[in-house]
Amino acid sequence: MSKSDTQNIVLIGNPNTGKSSLFNALTGLNQKIGNFPGVTVDKKTGSYTFEKKAINVVDLPGTYSLNPNSQDERVAKDYLENTSKDDIIIVVADATNLKRNLLLFSEVVELGKQVILVLNMMDLLQKNKQEIDIKKLSKKLDCPVIPVNARLDKGIENVKKAISSYQQKEKKEINAQTSSNRIDEAMKRINDIDRITEDCITKEGENKSYLFTKKVDNIVTHKVYGYLIFLALLFFIFQAIFSWASYPMDLIDNGFVLLCDFVSKALPEGVLNDLIVNGILAGLGGIVIFVPQIAILFAFITILEDTGYMSRVSFLMDRILRQFGLNGKSIIPIISSTACAIPAIMGARTISNYKERLITIMVAPLISCSARIPVYTILIALIVSEDETYGIFNLQGLLVMGLYLLGFVAAILSAWIMKLIIKSKEKSTFTLEMPIYRAPRWKNVGYEIFSKVKIFLFDAGKIIIAISIILWVLCSYAPGNRFEEINKKYASTTYSESETEALIAADKLEASYAGIIGKTMEPAIKPLGFDWKIGISLVTSFAAREVFVGTMATLYSVGDADNTKSIKEKMMSAKNRETGEKLYTTATTLSLLIFYVFAMQCMATLAVVYRETNSIKWPIIQVVYMGALAYLSSLLVYTIFS
Amino acid sequence: MQEKTSAILVQNGGTIKMTLDQLKENESGNIKQINDEDLAIQLLSMGFTLGGEVKIERIAPLKDPILITSGTNYISIRNSDAKKIELIV
Structure with a gap:
């Protein structure tokens, strides 16, 4: 020794x-x-x-x-x-x-x-x-x-x-x-x-476990039951991610509200207080809230992989996905993307063919992730009321489903186009072992959840916090003495105190650097039916898409971000400054929805793409192609409906 | 199947050449050679051997890929690779 x-x-x-x-x-x-x-x-x-x-x-x-x-x-x-x-x-x-x-x-x-x-x-x-x-x-x-x-x-x-x-x-x-x-x-x-x-x-x-495995496979890889079982499982996983996770997510949400409240009262008022509460804590809350969904998703994926089932799904899907430049193994990242593109992109590591892995990474963010849900919810509510139905279906629900489908179709088609463009001499194979079926190792599932959540919180967290701070600075400061003038303007008004505060906040935002950015953007986004306020939220959405709701809340001077109904009301009554007409017409709202389906508005995902591809080229291409797709589709939709 | 075999028979000037992709579900044969070095090394390391038995366990609903076994070794491969696996006739 x-x-x-x-x-x-x-x-x-x-x-x-x-x-x-x-x-x-x-x-x-x-x-x-x-x-x-x-x-x-x-x-x-x-x-x-x-x-x-x-x-x-x-x-x-x-x-x-x-x-x-x-x-x-x-x-x-x-x-x-x-x-x-x-x-x-x-x-x-x-x-x-x-x-x-x-x-x-x-x-x-x-x-x-x-x-x-x-x-x-x-x-x-x-x-x-x-x-x-x-x-x-x-x-x-x-x-x-x-x-x-x-x-x-x-x-x-x-x-x-x-x-x-x-x-x-x-x-x-x-x-x-x-x-x-x-x-x-x-x-x-x-x-x-x-x-x-x-x-x-x-x-x-x-080998008894091997004989058992072959019996199970007779059903699991069956041409009819195989796909039915997979669909049923998908449905179950979706149910879990979107309904079970809502309880812990609400808890985290409320916890952060309490925490922000506590911190803002505990610390002396001032810039530091504002930075911590509205910058860092708000940004942090935005990521921590997704931990339950990511944990549940990874629990399922680990269980499905651990039992040996995932290999069978890949086997069933390989022929279909190959058509589009993907691989049977791409099915795991595709499913994961419905919760969050970050773990999905990391999960693409199992694909050994570089081209197939790259395409999987490039199209994963087109699939609607959970951060888009709050945006979809509030925008759809503007054009369709809750009790409208189409046949026996709830129209709001149908629209959400349609948007998900749209994202999925866009991902598949983009993959197909990339397959034609990206050249590769590397051979594509699907030589994959079918492991015997075994009960999941719960401890292993635990470790896996723990390590994936850790990566998500720290890797993505660093970026989100940095962006949140930058956004906070852009929203909180203005060139010259523009803010003082606003304060002066409202020094003597007849509004109630809370109303005045809200009006000041809205005016300040317009005067701030963020407001200037929004105004500068306005000519470019006007053809899509967006005004400068929407422009600002497009910018702030870069930290995380769900920030849209919060930004709207600030922009339309509503004190409480959780009060969706009043944001909705304010947005519905928002007027176009030039024409005096309603701003959120069906055309504008649909155009904005389509924009959120396609646009690459997530810094954290871009950072992960950069890390995984080891090149700045791919994240840039991703921003450009998804941005172009979003812009052109929104333009088309706005032109058709207005 | 019959016609296919005879076509191959003519092509090869009298010698019958059979590859793994020509087998049906639950049929088996013995591997004669694998005409792709990388694939051969990969299959050998996954428990398949030259001369050893190989069985088609299942063909995917869309006819590709296929599940093959040898003893308790159980893997999936694509048809394009199965074509490179020659069987002893």
Whole structure:
């Protein structure tokens, strides 16, 4: 054993072998997710202490071999080759599929690394009445072999002990496979493994979970039931995201109102108070409110992936999505986008073909996310009353559905166009393992939710807060002494105190830098039926789309942002300054709705696109093409309806 | 199916060449060779072997991709890749 106080260990294994369960069992919550340098492959690192020695653990992406076929495998290979000679490599293998898993093991051994073999899923092995002679296997492979059940935390102590008592071996002469042909080389290795396992697998048994899986698949991938089950599940997930999440979201909303109220009273009045309450806290509230939806969405996605169902959905959808330059695996980001484009774009990492992944990232923000809901709700209420129906359907509900559909269709069509434009020589494949069906690992689901929410809050949060502060500055300051003049103007009025305050706020906004921006924009957005106030909200929406409602509330001088009814009333009575006619006509409202469906109004998403594509080019293209789509569609709609 | 096979028979000048995409659901064969090195390496590492059995478990509702098995190894591949997998006749 080396003299240093820390030991590095690296986990590697085939996908679906319970590698992340072992990682979680070893490190607990003591883990970090980062990126491998230069590539967007998750690098999970963690640590634990055992017998006073600090152990650092790196979890490599799941890989079938060290023949780099995908970015994940390339990362695993590069990382392994650059580990120091004292590092211990733990190969995690599925005990019920020993032969295949040993192929990767043999490749790691050939690199001349210090290796421990961990056999996971010993419970399934028992259930299948299969048996492996562990001692014999350990002797034949000339390395420690530790049986575990990572799901139930069984055998984890033994892994830790094996690591701390590991005897470093002198690097032996390795009879590396020296065939010129990669296929022959792999076949030779497979035959060697066959000879070893023949002696060590003492009972073949019957793989019960595999037989069960095939029975379930008869229904789940059925040409009729398969799609019906998927649709029913989608419906259920939507229901959960949009109705269950509303309770915790209301709580958070009210919590922030109370917090803002408390802070604004606790701190002395002034600029700092205003900045914290209307700048930082308002911005923060805008993101925290989406945590329940994101948590629920990721709970579902993790469960669906963990059970093995997601692979089947990808299988069912591949042929359809391929038509549009996407991949069967794009279905996960597409579903996620209905809650928020940020986790969706991060989820596109599972797509190994660069072009397909890029297209998925580029079109995901066109799918209506939950931040658009408050905007849709308030605008639709302006043109359709709550009890209007079309046949048996509620007209408001139909319109919302229509907008969602519009976003989806736009995403698919844009993907198709990009497929024709973006050139790629990389081959597109859909070679995907169908893992056996298993109950979800609830702990794993918990970790996943925790880490995804953390990324969302911190990565997106930083940007949103920065934007909120900038917006606050733009709204709170004006060139020269314009604000003082407004104060003077209202010094002696007959209005009540609250009315005066509201009028001052509205006038100040018009005079502020934000107001100037809005006024400057007016000529450009006039053909769409928008005035300068709408212009300001288009700008403020860049922090987050739902800010629209808040901005409208300020602009139309309503004291309470939560009082939707009065915003609605004020907006309905808003007049066009030049013509004196009603501002929110059907044409303007529809045009604005269409604009919100298509426009790229989310800084946080752009930041994530930048991070994921590693280039400023793609976020810029995204802003331009979505903006052009929004502008032209709104222009068309406004022209038709006015 | 019959016609297709005979067409191939003529094309190859008397030798019958059969590829995986020509099998129906629940039919199986043994892999002779895989005419794409990357695909071959990938399939070998996922539990499929030259000479080993391969079975069409299910064909997707839109005829592509397909689910194939070998022992308890169970994966999906596209038809375009299945065409590159030659079977022993």
